Amino acid sequence: MDSALIPKGVERCPLGRFLVFIAVVGAVLLWGVVAMFLIYIKGLNQTNMNNAYGFALWIWADLAVIALGGGAFFTGLLRYIIGKDELKNIINYAVLIGFVCYSSALLILAIDVGQPLRAWFIFWHANVHSMLTEVAFCLTCYFIVLTIEYVPLMLENRQLQRVTFFRHLAHNMHGIMAVFAATGAFLSFFHQGSLGGVSGVLYGRPFGFRSGIGIWPWTFFLYTWSAAACGPCFTILVTRITEMATRKKLVKDNVIDLLAKIAGWMLLTYITAKIVDTVYWAAVTAPAMGFTLLDFYTNNPGSAYGLWILIAEVGICGVLPALMLVSASVRRNPRLLFLAVLLAVLGACLNRWVMILQMQAVPVLPFEKWFTYLPSWQEIATTILPVAYGIILIAFSYRYLPIFPQEPELNPLPEGGR
Amino acid sequence: MDQPKNKRYGMVIDLDKCTGCGACMVACMAENNIPFRDDDTDKLLSVSWMHVYRLSNGKPFPHAEECFLPRPCQHCEGEHGHSPCVSVCPATATDYDMHTGIVSQIYTRCFGCRYCMAACPYHVRQFNWWDPVWPEGMERALNPDVSVRMRGVVEKCSFCYSRYQTALNRAYLEGRRELSEEEYQTACTQACPAGAIVFGDLNNPAHRVHQIVKPDLAHGGRPRNPKVFRLLERLGTHPKVYYLTRRDWVRRAGDNEIQKT
């Protein structure tokens, strides 16, 4: 029925099956939307946040999706600026994933504030000293850039291509995409960094605070670096998952291998820096503020924030995937590659988790105890909401847009096809 | 008239005198239109600008000792007014006033991102998780000098800024630019039945707060009086709320500076 919309030279599942899939994911989406409206109407009391946990699941989700959406800017940087031409075969998907991630982040941010109807004050009454202002500006700008990058992709749709204006627009936009890629990379460097700065500048929070250069704490650079490292890993991970879901090979191995190799080296350098940072923080920064490393990891209920979490983040989800990814033999093994990118992605998520959640759980006043927090269903639903939205957008994009240039070649149609 | 000199309003709380009665909390609630809810037992969901902590020496019976520590906003000066919360607010809804040393909060500007709450190590910043609701008739007791905060914004102790403004207005009407020590006092200071709270200008050697604390103003206001300490001195937040005690264990329980040097 919708065959007129489906790109040439590729096979798609029957519309009925597609719609059932969309309906299932749509139900989850609807659940999130209900929770979202509940929160808009009743306020943030619908969450399990409290005065000690002003930042919680949502801020973590924001930081995590933006880190993972970093695949878009970094792949763009490699493709358009550095000139890694093979990456043109995955750049579309990287942009799409980035678009999903960033739009999700904006959506969550819009839910997360107590007064969403005047959230625009962040622009109007901007405080230049605040990392969040920097985040808001760069994030919004970069989202516009991503939209600009995604638009020509949408215009590639067969039906839209028939409109001359759209065809020309798409063509011209492709032509100047390097400019946007450069802008995106520049903006990303700052907002990824300023997200790192969010906890890094909090000198009242010894767990999060880091020294640095000028106004930028070390976490500023670490976040950008880790986004550049783990973003591509997430792109690979989602590509692999898409391939599994569609039971098709969509991107050639050499493309994935190149991206994985670069990500591996990025991750290895990042994790080295992270280890140095951790050691310096544990040995110098925190003690100067009157805290020892173990203050941050012991005596908490159920050892939710024991030293294990540091080992998991830096070791299992940091050093291990980095070493795996730089090894060509591991990269050639699809299962090991999958495991490595998964670990790297988890590592980024875990890093964002501790920098936000653990930062607030740690008692700072000596007479206080650890603070605990478990999200409410409304928080979980609204956090899953963008995931469902992302899946739907990806599903539609995959179905109707030529996201994967290599798909027709890798999956030749049986007899002449369409 | 001369331009008035900058003030550094601050407070010293005598922990040996504080009885933990809660009069400061209630006086603050009445002065500053603090809302109350059916269930306010979870203090992490409750708005109270002043909170009285209970400190314990951690020893077993019968050697256990307790101390009460009232905690208003610490009005941190940080370095040059960069208090932990002020610098992070993305919408300039909170500010460090160089003329008074008071950290202000503009409720109608705040859009509830709560970054300042994450930034404050003292938990003085609290969020209005609910709409403030007064039972019928009780809104008559609201103080018109202090605006009622809507749901979804952060609020905190203002050192009763409205009382400062009222006092200043009166002084101006009388042709004065300077306030005397007793003209501007916070509600908690005034209410404290134990006389445990002393409030005034740390810059002014004639004020009791200065005389007790003997602040080293060149070094972030570090107390020179050995019996006086600040919460989390080593963070460099440079609070303007000081605590006075003769008991060593209270000093140790109140700040990690001593035990870890």
Next chain:
Amino acid sequence: MKIDRRSFLAFVFGGAAGTALSPLPWKLTDDISIWTQNWPWTPVPPKGETTYVASTCTLCPGGCGIRVRRVEDRVVKIEGRSDHPVNRGGICPLGAAGVQLLYSPWRVRQPLKKVDGRFVPVSWDQAIGEIAGELRELREAGAPEAVAWIAETDRGTTAELIRRFLTVYGSPNFIRTPSAQDAWETALYLTQGQRATAGFDLERVSFLLSLGSGLLEGWGAPPFVFRACGALQDRNGRFVQLEPRLSKTAAKAHQWLPLQPGTEGTLAFGLIHVILKEGLERKPFVATRTAGLEDLKRNALREAFAPEAVAQATGLEAKTVVELARAFAAAERPLAVCGRGAGRVPGGLQETLAVHFLNALVGSVNVEGGVIAVPEPEYIRWPEPEMDAVASQGMQTPRVDGAGSERYPLARYLLNRLPEALLQGEKPAVRILFVSGGNPLYSLPDSERTAKAFSRIPLLVSLSPFLDETAAAAHYVLPAPTYLERWEDVPGAAGFPKPLIGLVRPVVAPRLATMPTGDVVIRLAQRLGGTLRAAFPWESHEVCLRQTLAAAWEPLRKNGFVLDESFRPQPFETASRKFEFGNAELKPLAEFRPHPAPGDPGVFKLTLVPYDSLRLTAALGTPPFLVKALESEILWKNDIRVEIHPQTARDLGLADGADARLITPRGEARVKLYLTEGIRPGLVGMARGLGRGAHDRYLAGKGASANRLLAAVEDSSGFEAGWGIRARLERA
């Protein structure tokens, strides 16, 4: 016109672009944010002229001076009066929350009458008329003594009006609500011959020994006591707290001696023992100004009060007892005080006597820094009323509570004995009961029995501003105005060492159809006519107040209080004109008998000890601000948390925060545990003031009431002497 796809698209995109470029979206965005800044459901308090009115707080007997801030006709804040001798600017949390009582929507708005178990609003005329009818009927039946009236205090014009009404009506049953003052006043009378209240010159003490008094938890006038305790610290004085749990007072004391509960009297005798044995008493004072020391020696020097025995009983070390006695005796201005917690329970008379003896031994009686007998004010001098035969006969009958009888000759009021008296006989001894204070249905121990006893009264009239527990059980509620809406004279301040009269004045016009208790009395008398009408020549309480105070009225109205600065302690009025350690009246009290906690220790392994908190009230409803300020160690959600020692919890297999059933011989309650090292093992500490059956939604139904679990314990003097009860905890 035909619309093709192209023109449609052009229209949509063009329209969108046009709207975006127009001021509309920007204006809307701005307007919406302005709306969020002015949500109509977020109140904006109206501005207006600010004025201050000086008055007196009556929320406790402390008598603090208050400064009430008004904006136009609204009360917005209550502060302490900085020029008031009692509180000097300070205010307790309850006093600061007083506005919420004025504006509570749970106040009684007009007279209520119970019809078929439900309250219906009635007019004042009807209510007064019907009650007067019942009074007349009872009087005509020749049983005027079957009327009783429970009042907050027995001082001031309101109390005197009530007493006068009862007298001329023919009932001796005026009952004041109990407090530690009952025991102190009796002790002063017995040893000094003075009818006076006990004042404590805390501001000049150098060694303060508190036998369980919650000095920082509502005992006396809180701001006065607080300031004195702070000043004691400044003077490097010493403050020792004897109490089984680490109360706020104990936490502030220089030394906390956690003795076994209920052994305070034994310890006092133990200290006397050491002082006498070692000859540490203040010799000049004891030699010249006291008599009967031999009687005390005979009693206190017994082996039962030797340090070892006292140590055994109190759980303290013998060495501690001896050292404490020596330090106390050696101090420049020592003072011992008693009255457990906030002093709302009189306690055993012998215990108070022991503490008073202790003070006398160190010369701290009627001197600076000591216990001072503050005479009762004498400004109320009304002509003797004319009484008819019914009244005279009625006044001859014994009091219903037994006070002043052969069995309880020393007591003047025994509200605690009223339930017992009501439960006797086929018909209850009281047919009509007025309650204008104290909320006995909540505040008396053994609530269930009290409720049963009160339910036997055919006509219960409450004069409370609030629908408290007693009002809820009443047949009529005649709402009184709050202390911010009426005139009242407040003679004396609890524990304050100088004679003082404070004035309560209307800060705002009465908000509701209320009537001051004094006016209710006058109107009842007018309705009843005859001698009653004649005895009340005043048209209103306010007029009565002005005329009574006469020359004192103007200074009082102007200043808000009258303090007798020149007051000096009066000479003893005993037969010997000395302080008497022994005399005929004291003789029956010589042999000290402590009161054990009721209940079988075999079945109930623990002991429940109630405690007072300044953030909770005992009779009055706790205002919302105080409930909000209540520690989460006391109330968590709807559950009261009881304190137990971690060792006790371990023995029971219960953890911190665990739900449990607290069971005593009198009842059981659902509680949550709070483990603390600040309580003697084997005890259960429970805050008084929760488990309210009435009041607002911020208070009602939260936690459990200690009084439901406690039993009444009667001292030989008749006073309520309960301090705890045996209990057990079971996992819920």
